[in-house]
Amino acid sequence: MADRTIKLLDCTLRDGGFALEDADKNNIIHLEFSEQERKVIVSDLKDADVDIIEVGSIEASAKDKSGFAIYPDVEKVSKELIDGDGFDNYAVMYRGPDIPIEEIPPYRKGLAQIARLIVRYSELEKSIEYCKGLAEKGYRVCIQPMVTERYSDEELEYILQSANKMKAEAVYVVDSYGDLTPKDVTRLYDIYNNELDEEIKIGFHAHNNIEMALMNVYKFIEISEGRNIIIDSCCTGMGQGTGNLQTEVIANCLNKEFGKDYQMESIIGVCSIVDKYNKNRLWGYSTLRFIPAMNNTAYKYAIALEKKYDYGLEEIYTILSGIPDELRYRFCDENLQKLLENRKK
Structure with a gap:
């Protein structure tokens, strides 16, 4: 692969929504994104030329959780935040293989096309079969093995070979606990790169618990020459616990060092919306x-x-x-x- 691509996936709404839901569940504070804020965040990220925008997560629930960017199905979130605007790189995340696959509609224009699935270690085979079902319905599937470092080489090989068979969009290294080092990133990348077909992207989802997110992403970019990659980030790092790699930080780095042209003014606009939700230090290093x-x-x-x-x-x-x-x-x-x-x- 002569010319590889680096794509930036912003998951502010989804991961930030998880953070707000977590604060609510633990009686820390009740905060929600308004519908207008959700729409402005999506619009600003699109104006910023962010490559992929994750608009929320999908979960079967009797409650209305849209204030946390959690929706009962892909049709509802797509109607609210996408509404057929012609942008092909919207993503949603399924929180597990829980909604019966037959209840998920086949992909059609106007729906979020990228489907990401949180792979639970305890439900590995079920999760992979679910990913296969999503792919058969026409979605571009990203496989997200939570706490990737927990998996044995044999288990990773099973995931990666399954990704090849279903022609997945990407398989991720997910640093759920934010404890990976550049050495760990290199080891995992090498396993992925050796097993995956060349057209399948490798993604990296960094948490910042030990302040290594940016360093790990730089290592990921450095070692992935020749492979198309996806980097996840959130504006201001908004997310559970310490939070994630900051969109504004990595976008600025990619602009200056890798020839990207993300519109920083629009990204800062999103930061100004979400920053007010961190008055109680819901995320950030400690x-x-x-x-x-x-x-x-x-x-x-x-x-x-x-x-x-x-x-x-x-x-x-x-x-x-x-x-x-x-x-x-x-x-x-x-x-x-x-x-x-x-x-x-």
Whole structure:
């Protein structure tokens, strides 16, 4: 592949919506995107010439979650935020292989064409079959194995060979805990690059828990010469926990060093909308969010230990540095109780 492309995918609405939903669930604060804000964010990102715009996520729910950019189906989000404007690179994310595949309409003009699926480790085969079903319906499928570092080489090989068979749009390295280093990025990229057909893109979704997101993305760009790639980002880094690579930062870098021409004024316009949602520090670096990342652990453990049990940083560090593997990857109240009981033994 002589000339590779670097595409920027902005997921402010989707990942930012997850952050707002998380704050609401944990009784931190209730905030929602207004419909007008959602429309302006999409419009500004389009004006900025961002390559791919993720307009929200899809989840079966009896509640109206559109204020979190969470919708019951691809038709509803497409009607609200796309409405047949002719732009072909809108994306939605399915939160898992949960909605019966027969209920998802075949792709047609006017719907978000790129379908991204969160692959759960516990449902790997089911998730891959779901991706295959989306591809058969005409969607450009991005496979997103959550906590990619958790997968064995054999499991990654299964994902990548399946992607080849279904002719996926992309397979991602997902740094869910924000704990990857450039060395990790190189190792995972090499596995992907060796197994994937050359026309399939490799994507990278960086979280910023140890302040390595930009460095990791630079390494990803450096080593991927000859492969088309996708880089995820959010305006101001808005996202769960510490948040993500910032759209304004990476867009500026790509403009200056890689010949891109993203319109920074429009991107800053989106930043001005979402910045007001961070008055309670819903995202951004903190030592509290760094500690679980350095221990390869779900960040919500640290949040719960501080909020529910009033533990300080040193105690949280001690608890999480000894977390067993069977608990570290999935936070829930039951696992938190098991962790605290283990500590008493």
